[in-house]
Amino acid sequence: MFAFAYWEEASATLYLARDRAGKKPLYYCEFNGIFSFSSEIKALLTLPWVSAVPDEESIYHFLTFNQLPSSMTMFKGIHKLSPGHCMTITKGKTQIEQYWEISPEDWTSSSEQEISDTIYRSLEKSVDYRMVADVPVGAFLSGGVDSSAIVALMSKTNSNPVKTYSVGFKDAPDYDEKSFAHRIADMYKTEHHEVNIDAGDIANSLPHIIDSFDEPMADATCIPIYFLSKLAREKGTIVVQTGDGADELFAGYRSWLQYNRYYPLYHIYSKTPSFLRKGIAGLINETKDEASAIREIFSRAAKNEELFWGGARAFKESTKRTFLSEQFNTSSSAFDSFSVIHQYRKEFDLLKRKHSWLKDLDWMCYLGFKFQIPAKYLYRMDRLGMANSIEIRCPFLDFHLINAAFSVPAGLKIKNNEPKYILKKSLERLLPNDILYRRKMGFCVPLREWAGDVMLDYMDEHLKSFARNTGIFDEKGLQHQIEQIRRGNTAFTNQLWTIYFMMAWFKKWMSA
DSSP: OOEEEEEETTTTEEEEEEOSSOOSOOEEEEETTEEEEESSHHHHTTSTTOOOOBOHHHHHHHHHHSSOOTTOOSBTTEEEOOTTEEEEEETTEEEEEEOOOOOOOOOTTSOHHHHHHHHHHHHHHHHHHTTOOSSOEEEEOOSSHHHHHHHHHHHHHOSSOOEEEEEEETTOTTTOOHHHHHHHHHHTTOEEEEEEEOHHHHHHHHHHHHHTOSSOOOOTTHHHHHHHHHHHHHTTOOEEEOOTTHHHHHTOOTHHHHHHHHHHHHHHHHTSOHHHHHHHHHHHHHHSOTTOHHHHHHHHHHTTOOSOOSSOOSOOHHHHHHHBOHHHHHHTTTOOTHHHHHHHHHHHHHHHHHOTTOOHHHHHHHHIIIIIIIIIIIHHHHHHHHHTTOEEEOGGGOHHHHHHHHHSOHHHHSBTTBTTHHHHHHTTTTSOHHHHSSOOOOSOOOHHHHHHHHHHHHHHHHHHHHHHHHSSBOHHHHHHHHHHHHTTOGGGHHHHHHHHHHHHHHHHHSOO
């Protein structure tokens, strides 16, 4: 992990670079002929020639994805250096180039056992490499496959008990995975610590979490990570390993199963005449609600768009327009969030030309690695870890293991309807089957049940001034969204966090 700048005096040249996966941030801007860079936007905003002006296109895309493409920020004129890229500034000229891209091998002729063994050795080496530190190294342990594997491998090479950290939710068994974490902690004799939080803890933590981010982070998983990071620091652990990245690299999401099944039919259907696809999409739009997956599939086919959009969990294109102001809708009429997906797809197609065995499932993994991981998972971990002065390391995102993951044939990533099949097979030597093959819970939070009223009250209090001061949002349209949330529609839980965080972020950084 790195983000660095190097000044070469002799040639008056500045070099900047960011690590391959995007573990560390690097922001830059150029105003009034002055080039500035930092690891945080808030530092750039202290400069007298830099202003906090919202970037309209970024806001539009954020409302679709809850995150931003690798080079964009919410501030006009401030950019991120993309992962795996470097930058040169000399004599007033700026050049950005990609220095690293995924480089898989063709393993289609390798046996399942050979691939399983290779993946295991790669992960083992990656974990061992990240044990190098002059302070104790601990681990976040949820009891899921990925964090359990990390703890198991750390314990194998560590003479002292590994410090492990878990979070639990009082009186919320549907969200609590403590029993699985206990199982692994007992199995590998770790020094286990846990924090159990309740509704009051979540409500009280929200302002502190928002203060940790200078860009919106519409992911409620920030809440348990905040408490885990705080606990680790209190117990004297400065470096922590996590299981982040495995689900994207090895196709670990059950929601991906249906996309994997749909893609062959989607390709066939996309070749039918355009007028027919548009006609069918129009009929389905009249009979299905906006959240319908079927409606979305036929709509994308009609517009020649990619089927899989990865982390587009927030608002549909049509829904966004209902709560954006008339003025913003006019000025942003040319914006289309598919452009974000299209750019990543073009990059993947270039990779596929070199490695013809790559399949649709590999595209899904590629989008997860290039978009979801740096913009969401690594961003939240870095900020919340740094807010508590701990360093978070991600063994699954070692670039050797990344290349290995993309070398695994798609048929071994999902096999017999089992997500992350080959990774789980490789870990059977470490973990029991009831850990490996239990249904994935995800790192979820009882957000609506515990903090819903607090967040809704905040929205009600600030809605009118928020809409007026930003000029971007329509008060009545937002009120409609808030009413849907208030009625208890669980499909709107993510929208609750998105709107709340957006309003609180604007208030802090844009004085809205």
